[in-house]
Amino acid sequence: MPNFGNQVQFSLYQTMPNPDPERLPVVYEEWEKRAREVLEDGPFYYVAGGAGGESTMQANLQAFNRWKIVPRMLREVDDRDLTVELFGDTYDSPLMHAPIGVQSIIHPDGELASARASAEMGVPYITSSASTKPMEEIAKAMGDAPKWFQLYWNKDQDVTASFVKRAEASGYSAIVVTLDTPMMAWREYDLKNVYLPFLIGEGVGNYFTDPAFCSKLSKSPKVDPASAIMHWAKTFGNPGLTWDDIAFLRKHTRLPILLKGILHPDDAKLALDHGVDGVIVSNHGGRQVDGALGALEALPQVCDVIQDRIPVLMDSGIRRGADVIKALALGAKAVLVGRPCMYGLAAAGERGVKEVLQNMMADMDITMALAGERSVSGLDKSVLRESK
């Protein structure tokens, strides 16, 4: 994909001197502002808010400011390579669409719009267990485009096993197990707004179409949705899980397993000891533990422990191309993009998500070139300096 960034940049400049007044934002803060304009308080703050006083959300952004790029000159950066290899597959770029549930609260097309936009951009889409649309429908909307499945480990092991089986059957090529959400955090805005999407039936699409889940109900979700939601609420989270349970998952799938939510180096070591295939350094976008460290702060230590034996990915705070470059230079193989895509979805549906991903990819490509690097796989710490 040589000069991808410049092509996107020129197509934006081509509208000079009369830019289309309807054109979509380029600036991240303007996407967020657009989302604020179109969404009610409940959904907007569900997306934009974090746990407690949101100090972790702030830490995520501040962590990127602590690292500065030190550009190199005269390094023949005309042809660039954004591709990355993960689990034997080659992806067009190191960007992935983060698993995000309940997207119908943001746009009526919900996950279908995000998945299609990701497919168009060659960005792997990670379908959330808490999607409003069933995982099979999302997979179908994407055709052969790359897709992974994110698992919320249900208290009912039959449901967990069934989700993994359905994901395999519908063409997902990796399982991302999110470990940091055994229960909902203390989210002040949602409590203030008395807003929890699941209680109005959003985010249960995968459960209400699951044979194992439905077999435990006395009436089908269609006949008695309120009881089905109550059953969902009782079984959704699984705070009793331990590292020993990873063996159960390994027994139920041949797909690569990645653990999402790893921040502590000791947990990185345990992940290796338990034979998983990858880890994702993440604090869930500051939505779970208030007062936690920024995800980028945790990345170098996790990478030190992993020592390239399995891929390390990261998310939480990726907003612009430079953030991607910093995360890759500190050892991430790829990054997950979360809230920016959701603001794109709110503002302009599928087109909005595509625009956000395309611009981030272009920005990343140009920033990499200007920093003096030709390929994402060549990025390392030598391009960065830590500012005290």
Ligand SMILES: Cc1cc2nc3c(=O)[nH]c(=O)nc-3n(C[C@H](O)[C@H](O)[C@H](O)COP(=O)(O)O)c2cc1C
């Ligand atoms: C509205 C919303 C819903 C989310 N739903 C899920 C989910 O279902 N599963 C999951 O693993 N992570 C979920 N996440 C966390 C994201 O995958 C990702 O870790 C986070 O958005 C990264 O932070 P950032 O968006 O601030 O960069 C959600 C995040 C948001 C904003």
Ligand SMILES: CCCCCCC(=O)C(=O)O
């Ligand atoms: C009951 C907790 C559900 C959380 C699912 C969606 C999610 O991960 C989020 O951050 O919101």
